[in-house]
Amino acid sequence: MYLLQKGWNEPLRGRNNIRILFNICGVFLLCIFFLLSWRSFEVSSLWKHLQDLWRQPYTIMLLVMMYSIAFLFRAYAWKLYLHHRITMKEALYGLLYSLFINHVSPLKVGDAVRITTITREKKVTLGEAAQSVVVLRILDLFILGLFGAAGMLLLWRSILLNVSVILTCVCIGSVMLFLLYKKVPQFAEKQWKQLKESLFTLQGGMILLLIMLSWICEAFVIYEIAKPLSFVQAVWVNSVTIAGQVFQLTPGGIGTYETVMTLALQAVGTMQSDAYQWSLMSHGFKFIFSYGVGVILLLLYPMELRSFFSQKGEKILWKK
Template structure:
């Protein structure tokens, strides 16, 4: 049932991507845009540098969440392994890799603590992305309405599910709630939130810089919003790097703020290409920082397969 609810939207998104490709793919336009982009290596370097900085902020947020106990390089290596594996495999095993790297490098961090922190920070990621997306809907006067029944259903499920979970797993829930309260209390929580939010704002540099290089116009808030909507859509990933999801969501997001579907589709391919390049560089850096044996990588993939059943 879990796979059903994930795979149906994923297949629908894939169909949308195929439709967009059939109607708006123009190799000549894509080639010319690519040449314009690659003729300005200094801008590409700056784009990737700011993108790197977004991961640096995420690594600091993770370190702060765990009260400064893990090393910064361990946090960064975990993020890089996560990014790399998500861009070479159709299954999204990145979070398992991220959780696995930390206790392997910093053995005073338990596997449970690491997995807990990854889960909480991923939830915080989605809250930031959803918040940016929601603000953008009002700021850009986008006519989109969430059905009342959907909101009511989500509230009912939340009110029922949380007490049931606490009743079934009281020790587990209480322990993790205590960790959560400790990690996000006071200035610690504010720092984690601000660093996470800032990291997603910086990631929009890939989109903003690409559009700027192509001599087109987009506001910085518009780039942040379109990027946030696109990344939030990657939750339905069933292809390496979210191919199809990324292009479909970005094409529509850019369409809402004044770009044609053809422009949005071309920009999506170019920006996704840059992110793929960065992910492979990040993977190489992660392997240099902390080489992981092949059998360990396979165990992470198998864990994902088991969890998906």
């Protein structure tokens, strides 16, 4: 009995250790955000940037359109992964509800809503829905990491092709994979098996392409706001920023998002003050978008939010 209990507790302990590490990184990024805010926040400068954007209604329309298309691509990728057992509407509602909840609650429970949305009609089991969300999240991180690495090679080729840098990256990556396998072996093995089954097929290639296109579309937000950026730089900055949200501790990643984007923008040659203002603007746009679609969803596909927040996403009740 003791051995069984010990075997059951080890994966949980490993996941708790990883969560603690992520929380420490999140607190560190928030501390940097407060420092950046103290040094770079200027009401007059931010107001000027906002006025410049407001005078370009077609740019705002383009931002809304490209950000919306990004979610359409992700919805279709999810539909493909589940072999068309959910509709585009269900997939899109799940993704947008998840976006809305993650921008309202400091708890990372948007995926619980996403899962519940597609299991409402009983066409997909809870286990299948949860598994699909985990795999697609891993694919998101894989694509973001790929964009991040490719962008670094394109932007700083002379630095990154240095042998010592390559060896250091390989060593860090190997240590992280080893720790992941050591701390949560069953979880790591299961996800790797699911990834292999998903990726090495024609459908898997299509899913990867759709996810890539979705993140490219999302990069238009920072590309249009930070005009001096090239599109390659915008894709890289967006990828690094979104990947950094694994350390989110606040609703919508307030603080974490701005810190990572500011540092990424500085890395491509932007002044700190401009980088900070642009990070606020791009994040502000995403907040407005998420709240806007959230209100629309509550009218079209209402959900009982009180039980959701009280139970932290473990059980979601739908209005009849």
